[in-house]
Amino acid sequence: MKSLRVLIGCEISGIVRRAFLDRGHDAWSCDLLPSQDGSNRHIICDIRQILNDGWDLLAVMHPPCTRLCRSGRRWLSGPGKMTPPKKLPRGRTWESMIEEFEQGVDLFKTCWHAPIGAVAIENPEMHDLAKARMPDDLPAPHMVQPFWFGHPEYKGTGWYLRGLQPLVETDRLAEPAKGSDEWKAWNRVWRMSPSKDRGQERSRFFGGMADAMALQWGAQAA
Template sequence: MNAPLRVLIACEISGVGRRAFAAQGHDVWSCDILPAEDGSNRHIMCDVRDGILNEGWDFLAVMHPPCTRLCRSGRRWMSGPGIWTPPKQLPAGRTWDDMKAEFEEGISIFNACWNAPIERVAVENPEMNDLAKARMPEDLPPPHIVQPFWFGEPQYKATGWYLRGVPKLVETNRLSEPERGSDEWRAWNKVHRMPPGPERAKLRSRSFPGMLDAAAMQWAGPAEERAAA
């Protein structure tokens, strides 16, 4: 296929991923149940499961699907010892049914995206807990884990990518890590040190421009070069 790719950036409102792929000359749209922060007219407000995945895309990047109940760090809220036993503790004001409903939502969105009829797929999600792994497709590979500082972003945040039809990301601008315990090191850990609050989940899921620029180049490449191939 030697033409600009039709790219869908799902579960993103910042526009970081959309702009990165658009900069390579591709036909790029984003979608989310919330409006785009940058007011772009190339953002579709919808649930990614409502049919948009069947609209002839060449590449799908899913930036921030619900993962709080799927990741290893969130397992303690889902189950106690064993499989689906009552958890010892729940978040304040939440019920076990709430946790299960959010778990099912995360499973549904992830599987819909992974199984989409699209040749190239990259889904951002951390390494999953055992409860989530049991509900994943048999062909799902382990996540490809990268760090923002591999791409010129002075931050620590292990980022997992589940990849189908695209290669693993190669670092482009690896920064030297600061001395552990230093002020700079603490600044690099700001994502993990964010205090609880209504904006915490949103801020922790922000895309890193350097990483997405590398992804757009390595997973799609310049549209002009594709047209000339």
């Protein structure tokens, strides 16, 4: 299999980078923050600065999506569209909410239009205001679950794909009975109590899915 130059954007854990490295690819991660594993294959910068550096495959893991995903719709509209809601998150201004929305749109569109043959952007399903700002060729997200890849957990993960096929499940687990203690454990992401690390923990990726990406997409983009 051909070795690819792979850029893993918006990742600090190194989970996906390591999965591609383990399969012989020239993989690098990139984020505004340092890598948690201290790897020298991590670039600290805005990913938009390095999209033209000759990559074969781009996987953007957790781009800022708070203002694009459906759960964030309530903060962007009072009466009509893009008007202040009755209540904003504590400590936030309407101007800051709009700025975050515009930044999220720009980052997503810039990565989607990058001069790279194979692109995968992880993002929840978008609300109508975000969809209206997306490229015309953007497909519906391909939705997968961690338990398709051996992780006992529910967390719908959406992939917007260009030049790649949808992931095929590799190790599907039997689902627990709804309401059981095991089922509650599988829903831990949605049951987390508020904390300073909650956002980071909720965005933590899954090794089994990373392995499937490296195996399947690494072969497709070669």
